[in-house]
Each structure stands twice: as C-alpha cells, then as structure tokens.
Amino acid sequence: xxxxxxxxxxxxxxxxxxxxxxxxxxxxxxxxxxxxxxxxxxxxxxxxxxxxxxxxxxxxxxxxxxxxxxxxxxxxxxxxxxxxxxxxxxxxxxxxxxxxxxxxxxxxxxxxxxxxxxxxxxxxxxxxxxxxxxxxxxxxxxxxxxxxxxxxxxxxxxxxxxxxxxxxxxxxxxxxxxxxxxxxxxxxxxxxxxxxxxxxxxxxxxxxxxxxxxxxxxxxxxxxxxxxxxxxxxxxxxxxxxxxxxxxxxxxxxxxxxxxxxxxxxxxxxxxxxxxxxxxxxxxxxxxxxxxxxxxxxxxxxxxxxxxxxxxxxxxxxxxxxxxxxxxxxxxxxxxxxxxxxxxxxxxx
Amino acid sequence: xxxxxxxxxxxxxxxxxxxxxxxxxxxxxxxxxxxxxxxxxxxxxxxxxxxxxxxxxxxxxxxxxxxxxxxxxxxxxxxxxxxxxxxxxxxxxxxxxxxxxxxxxxxxxxxxxxxxxxxxxxxxxxxxxxxxxxxxxxxxxxxxxxxxxxxxxxxxxxxxxxxxxxxxxxxxxxxxxxxxxxxxxxxxxxxxxxxxxxxxxxxxxxxxxxxxxxxxxxxxxxxxxxxxxxxxxxxxxxxxxxxxxxxxxxxxxxxxxxxxxxxxxxxxxxxxxxxxxxxxxxxxxxxxxxxxxxxxxxxxxxxxxxxxxxxxxxxxxxxxxxxxxxxxxxxxxxxxxxxxxxxxxxxxx
DNA sequence: ATTCGTAAAGTTATCGGGAAAGTAAATTTG
DNA sequence: CAAATTTACTTTCCCGATAACTTTACGAAT
Numbered sequence: 001x002x003x004x005x006x007x008x009x010x011x012x013x014x015x016x017x018x019x020x021x022x023x024x025x026x027x028x029x030x031x032x033x034x035x036x037x038x039x040x041x042x043x044x045x046x047x048x049x050x051x052x053x054x055x056x057x058x059x060x061x062x063x064x065x066x067x068x069x070x071x072x073x074x075x076x077x078x079x080x081x082x083x084x085x086x087x088x089x090x091x092x093x094x095x096x097x098x099x100x101x102x103x104x105x106x107x108x109x110x111x112x113x114x115x116x117x118x119x120x121x122x123x124x125x126x127x128x129x130x131x132x133x134x135x136x137x138x139x140x141x142x143x144x145x146x147x148x149x150x151x152x153x154x155x156x157x158x159x160x161x162x163x164x165x166x167x168x169x170x171x172x173x174x175x176x177x178x179x180x181x182x183x184x185x186x187x188x189x190x191x192x193x194x195x196x197x198x199x200x201x202x203x204x205x206x207x208x209x210x211x212x213x214x215x216x217x218x219x220x221x222x223x224x225x226x227x228x229x230x231x232x233x234x235x236x237x238x239x240x241x242x243x244x245x246x247x248x249x250x251x252x253x254x255x256x257x258x259x260x261x262x263x264x265x266x267x268x269x270x271x272x273x274x275x276x277x278x279x280x281x282x283x284x285x286x287x288x289x290x291x292x293x294x295x296x297x298x299x300x301x302x303x304x305x306x307x308x309x310x311x312x313x314x315x316x317x318x319x320x321x322x323x324x325x326x327x328x329x330x331x332x333x334x335x336x337x338x339x340x341x342x343x344x345x346x347x348x349x
Numbered sequence: 350x351x352x353x354x355x356x357x358x359x360x361x362x363x364x365x366x367x368x369x370x371x372x373x374x375x376x377x378x379x380x381x382x383x384x385x386x387x388x389x390x391x392x393x394x395x396x397x398x399x400x401x402x403x404x405x406x407x408x409x410x411x412x413x414x415x416x417x418x419x420x421x422x423x424x425x426x427x428x429x430x431x432x433x434x435x436x437x438x439x440x441x442x443x444x445x446x447x448x449x450x451x452x453x454x455x456x457x458x459x460x461x462x463x464x465x466x467x468x469x470x471x472x473x474x475x476x477x478x479x480x481x482x483x484x485x486x487x488x489x490x491x492x493x494x495x496x497x498x499x500x501x502x503x504x505x506x507x508x509x510x511x512x513x514x515x516x517x518x519x520x521x522x523x524x525x526x527x528x529x530x531x532x533x534x535x536x537x538x539x540x541x542x543x544x545x546x547x548x549x550x551x552x553x554x555x556x557x558x559x560x561x562x563x564x565x566x567x568x569x570x571x572x573x574x575x576x577x578x579x580x581x582x583x584x585x586x587x588x589x590x591x592x593x594x595x596x597x598x599x600x601x602x603x604x605x606x607x608x609x610x611x612x613x614x615x616x617x618x619x620x621x622x623x624x625x626x627x628x629x630x631x632x633x634x635x636x637x638x639x640x641x642x643x644x645x646x647x648x649x650x651x652x653x654x655x656x657x658x659x660x661x662x663x664x665x666x667x668x669x670x671x672x673x674x675x676x677x678x679x680x681x682x683x684x685x686x687x688x689x690x691x692x693x694x695x696x697x698x
Numbered sequence: 699a700t701t702c703g704t705a706a707a708g709t710t711a712t713c714g715g716g717a718a719a720g721t722a723a724a725t726t727t728g
Numbered sequence: 729c730a731a732a733t734t735t736a737c738t739t740t741c742c743c744g745a746t747a748a749c750t751t752t753a754c755g756a757a758t
Contacts, residue, residue, distance in 0.1 A: 006714085008714055008715085009714070009715065009716095010714080020714090020715080021717095024715060024716060025716085052714085052715080053714050055713085057714080057716080058715095059714080060714080060716050061715080061716070
C-alpha cells in the first residue's frame with residue numbers, strides 16, 4: 001500500500017459534511033443519492049485525488065473482479081499471443097487479470113494457484129505445466145467454489161471447463177496431406193505423451209496413417225519435448241542412424257525450427273531432401289525460408305474463449321454447466337508440403 | 350472471492366482454544382509464540398485447508414507484496430522476454446506481479462496505473478506506450494509515495510528510476526561497423542522520433558556518421574513505427590523512388606524483417622544487393638536466412654534490473670535515491686554485415 | 699519479600715468500503 | 729388530513745488480518 005496518507009471515503013465525507021456511506025453511494029451512482037449531492041461528491045473526489053482501495057472493497061464484497069491465470073511460459077509465441085487476447089478480453093469485460101507463470105514447474109504452478117486463491121480471484125484459467133500430475137490443487141479450487149477453466153493444456157477433472165485446440169483433427173489433416181502428397185516414410189516428433197497435446201496430436205497422426213493404410217515405423221516416432229532442441233536432436237538421431245524419413249510432422253513450431261537447423265547443418269535441403277509440416281505457428285513464420293506449412297491454431301480465439309467461459313461461469317454460478325470447447329484448426333500450406341504442386345509445375349533451376 | 354465458506358484465522362483459533370492473534374502470529378513464525386503452539390497451529394491450518402485472505406492482509410498491513418507492471422505489448426519477443434525475467438526476479442524475491450498491458454494506448458495505460466494504485470501495489474514498473482505524452486498520472490504515483498521505475502521506454506520525471514538500453518552506444522556501433530565495411534549510402538529506419546528509443550538510436554546513428562564524416566541523406570532517414578509493416582513500406586518507398594541505399598540500419602528487429610520481406614519481393618538479395626543490421630533480437634533469429642547481424646539488448650537483464658530497482662526503493666524508502674541504469678549492448682555479427690570478410694575470403698558460387 | 703525481565707499469550711482498535719437497516723422530512727394518496 | 733410512500737441520508741456492523749498494547753505467569757535479581 002502507499003506510504004503517504006490516502007484519501008478515503010471518510011475524508012471526502014468530512015469535507016462535505018455527509019456520511020461516508022453517502023459518498024460511497026454517490027461515487028457508485030446509487031439512486032439513493034440526489035443528483036446534486038452526487039455531483040458535489042464526484043467533484044470533491046476528483047479534487048482530492050481519491051483512489052478507491054481495492055483491498056477494502058474486495059474484503060467487504062468477497063469479490064475481486066479479477067481472473068487468475070496460470071501459464072507455463074510467456075516468451076513463446078503461442079502463449080504470448082494467447083495472453084494478449086486474454087488481457088484484451090478481460091479488459092473489454094471490465095475485469096482485471098492476475099497473471100502467473102509456472103515456468104513448466106508443477107510446484108511453482110501449485111504455489112501460484114494457492115496465491116490466486118488467497119487473492120480471492122473470481123475465477124481461474126490454467127494451462128498446466130508439462131510436469132503436472134497432481135490434481136489436488138485444482139480440486140481445492142473447485143472446493144472453494146471458484147470457477148476453473150483449462151486452456152490448451154488440460155487436466156481431466158469433473159466440474160472444470162476446457163478450451164482446447166482440435167489437436168487430433170489438425171494432426172490428422174497434416175498427416176493426410178503428407179500421405180496424399182505421396183509420402184510413406186513419415187515421422188512424427190511428438191513432444192511428451194503425457195501432455196494432452198502430445199497425446200492427441202499423435203492420435204491424429206495415427207488416425208491418418210491407419211485410415212490410409214500406411215504403417216507407422218516406431219523408430220520414426222520420437223518424443224522428447226516441445227522446444228527447438230528436441231527437433232534438432234530428434235533429427236540428428238535419425239540422421240546418424242541412417243533412418244531418415246521422407247517427411248516429418250512435428251508437434252510444435254519450435255520443434256520444426258530445430259529440424260530446420262539440423263537439416264541445414266548436415267547440408268540437406270527442405271523440402272527437396274526432406275519435407276516437413278508442424279502444428280502451430282509463429283509471428284515470424286513469414287521470414288523462415290522455405291516458409292513452412294503448418295496447422296494453425298487460432299490463438300486469439302483460445303484466450304478469448306477461455307475468459308468468456310470463466311466469466312459465464314462466474315455470472316451464472318449455480319446454473320452453469322462446464323463446457324468443453326474445441327477450437328478448430330486450419331491447414332495452411334506454404335513452401336513446404338508442395339510436392340505435388342512442384343511435380344505439376346516444376347520450378348526451374 | 351470464493352462463494353463457499355472460507356476457513357479463517359478465527360476458525361483455527363476456535364478449534365485450538367487460542368486467540369486469533371496467536372494464530373496469526375504463529376503462522377507468520379512470530380517469536381511471541383512458543384514452538385509448541387506454533388506447530389499445533391500450523392498443523393491445524395494445514396488440516397483445515399486454511400488459505401490466507403490477501404485482501405484482509407493488505408488492508409490491515411498497508412502492503413500488498415505486489416509490484417505493478419505496465420507494458421505496451423506482450424506478443425513481441427522483446428517484451429515477452431523482459432516480462433519473463435520480471436516474473437522470475439519477482440518470484441525469487443517473494444513478490445507478486447500485477448501485469449497490465451496498454452496496447453500502446455495512453456488512455457489504457459493511465460487506467461491501468463490507476464488500477465495498480467487502487468490495488469495498493471508497493472511499486473510500479475512502466476514501459477510507456479508510444480502515444481504517451483501526459484506525465485500527470487505518473488506524478489500521481491509519486492505523490493502517493495509509490496516507487497516508480499521506467500523500463501526501456503521512459504518519461505523524464507524527477508524522482509523516478511530508469512532502466513534503459515544503451516541505445517545511443519549500440520546504434521553508434523552498428524553504424525560505425527557499416528561505415529568501416531565501406532558503406533556510404535546508409536539508411537536509417539527509425540520508428541518514432543518521439544519515443545526515446547527512436548530518438549537515441551537515431552542519435553547514435555548520427556554520431557557515427559558525423560564522426561566518420563559520412564553525410565546523412567535525409568531521404569534515407571525514415572520514420573513510421575516499430576513493426577514489420579514499416580520496414581516493408583519504408584523499403585518499398587525507397588525502391589520505387591529509385592533511391593535505394595547500400596545499407597540499412599533499422600530501429601528494431603521487426604522493422605528489419607519487414608525489409609527482408611520487401612527485398613525478397615522485389616527479387617533482391619541480402620546482403621549482396623543490400624546489407625542490413627538491426628537493433629534488437631528475436632528468439633527466432635537463428636532461423637532467418639541470411640542470419641541477421643544485430644545489436645543485442647540484454648532483455649533478461651532489463652527486467653531483472655527494473656524489479657531489483659523497485660525492490661531496493663521499496664525497502665529503503667526514504668534513503669533511496671533514484672538511479673538511472675544503462676544496460677550495455679553487444680554487437681553480434683552473423684551473416685549480414687560481412688562485406689569485408691567476404692572480400693577477404695569470397696564465397697564461391 | 700519486592701521488583702524486574704521476559705516468554706507467551708490475550709485485547710483492542712483499526713484498515714477502507716459497503717450491505718442492511720434505520721430515520722427524518724417531503725410528497726403522494728385515498 | 730392522516731396514513732402510506734418516497735427521498736435522501738445516517739447508523740451500525742462486518743469482512744479477515746494485523747499493529748500496537750496489555751496481561752499473566754514465573755523465575756531471577758536485589
């Protein structure tokens with residue numbers, strides 16, 4: 001709180017010779033108070049530089065007008081784009097956001113949720129860390145009656161809402177497209193199996209392979225993580241084994257970037273020597289050469305939907321039934337995944 | 350706040366037949382309370398699932414243990430990297446962060462600062478929007494006795510601390526390097542003159558040009574903004590005028606990306622047909638071809654320093670004298686800006 | 699025995715705001 | 729014109745935690 005003395009309702013009240021409740025009501029435009037008085041109060045408040053004290057207000061009202069958010073990372077395009085839309089959506093709805101960052105650490109995540117509860121947030125939106133196993137803290141949130149929405153990275157807990165990307169469908173489309181392009185030795189670099197995006201994107205991949213009768217080579221399905229280093233290492237592992245695929249479908253954009261780096265390092269060319277597509281996008285994708293094809297997740301929609309869901313839940317409280325919203329993906333084809341096109345109209349060089 | 354009934358200090362006190370102040374002290378590890386009692390209190394708190402009420406705590410103690418932060422954007426590498434280190438530094442210091450986003454809008458920024466004051470944050474860190482002109486809200490912060498630190502984008506207000514990048518020095522180095530590489534027709538794409546980074550980076554550019562006696566062609570100094578589109582448009586403008594420079598020094602990484610896109614579009618080659626360097630970096634710079642040379646700003650250091658400065662100010666309160674910290678830059682040379690090298694050891698093709 | 703110091707609590711008084719209920723005067727209503 | 733309403737406020741109390749005192753009990757010092 002501030003070290004210098006604050007102007008409070010009482011200060012304004014004293015100055016105007018009215019009770020502080022009158023001031024309180026006037027400032028809130030309560031009809032109890034005459035227009036005359038209301039005007040005087042607002043003017044004086046302005047003059048004295050009155051700032052309400054949210055702690056007092058929250059304590060008294062048992063509301064905070066704030067939504068707590070927990071994300072695993074910030075400095076990643078996917079999350080920063082989501083966060084931006086989270087803030088925007090909250091802003092237009094006149095809510096504040098209390099953002100916390102788990103850094104992919106389950107214990108930190110637990111602490112942050114605890115903090116958000118202590119802050120008395122009206123609802124919580126979480127994208128769980130890669131480590132998270134324990135549901136206890138989230139059940140505590142529900143026990144407290146605080147609406148809980150999972151976003152992208154979810155936990156299966158009854159009573160919570162989910163906003164997810166159609167991972168399985170998007171992965172299916174990406175893989176199907178590769179098969180239709182004539183590829184058969186198709187690899188999948190899959191992050192972690194335990195996280196739902198890892199699980200579901202693999203599932204979509206497997207769906208497509210099965211549907212088109214293309215066998216999955218277990219050696220070409222590689223797990224490790226969602227960052228660049230895993231793409232790099234995954235490719236290098238296959239390269240040194242001499243087991244390179246024709247095509248790689250990666251679980252995230254960074255993993256694909258890692259592959260790009262590795263491919264360049266061993267002197268190969270994308271998409272001629274090895275072709276690729278990834279799940280997800282980045283703000284700089286237009287500047288990566290060759291421009292990668294990708295499965296677009298509508299990040300703005302994810303953040304917006306998550307906030308709107310908590311708000312709905314907060315407002316309806318008893319009536320509200322948890323919803324599971326799936327945000328559709330779009331297949332965006334750029335300069336990779338164009339084998340057929342290239343065969344039709346070969347580039348001369 | 351939560352709809353279901355809370356466990357409070359009194360509940361624990363009742364159960365143990367002690368006063369709630371005893372419980373409060375015990376939980377805080379106050380020496381007034383015996384180890385025996387403290388243990389019992391903590392155990393019971395745990396069992397009952399006690400969660401402190403920060404609103405009450407803040408109200409009573411006049412502290413919030415929270416630092417308010419206002420940034421213009423999130424989904425940009427520079428800011429998201431800073432924010433990440435802001436969160437990290439606060440975390441290790443046991444402080445919470447209240448993050449707000451102005452979206453480069455001065456009015457929104459003002460509202461957010463007002464909100465942070467109402468929240469009773471212990472200190473505020475601001476990176477001002479591009480629009481911001483009015484100092485009034487920041488003076489209000491100082492009036493309240495709340496420590497204020499500007500980060501990267503500053504306002505000149507007495508009593509505030511600043512953390513800035515050595516923009517002028519970095520820009521000087523970038524330009525000097527170009528001159529030494531033999532370039533004479535050097536352009537500068539400079540964002541906005543009004544923002545200190547726009548001003549200072551231009552100043553560094555001008556310093557170098559002057560020092561080496563290279564004339565500045567006003568037509569090659571272009572303002573417009575800090576985003577990709579301005580780089581694109583700036584280049585196109587010069588291209589259509591037939592006034593292309595040999596070298597461009599851009600005020601930000603995105604502006605340079607815009608130039609990359611424009612250069613590719615008109616069928617030219619970097620660095621052969623036109624060479625470039627930018628101020629700032631991005632997480633994907635390794636994947637942009639040719640890899641751009643840049644002036645590195647140590648983002649982690651900026652966020653960390655800003656938080657440490659507010660904390661210092663909060664702790665020392667009366668003693669503390671505002672500091673102006675300048676974070677040094679590093680010139681990082683990659684695949685652009687290598688004319689001399691290429692002349693020495695030409696690449697064969 | 700009296701005073702003193704101290705460990706280990708207990709009491710009280712807020713912190714600033716707002717819901718709920720009360721009151722006095724003015725206005726409407728039957 | 730008395731009763732019922734309405735208008736415009738005021739009083740009281742509580743939210744949960746804590747700062748600042750005060751009390752109690754007990755052994756040590758004088």
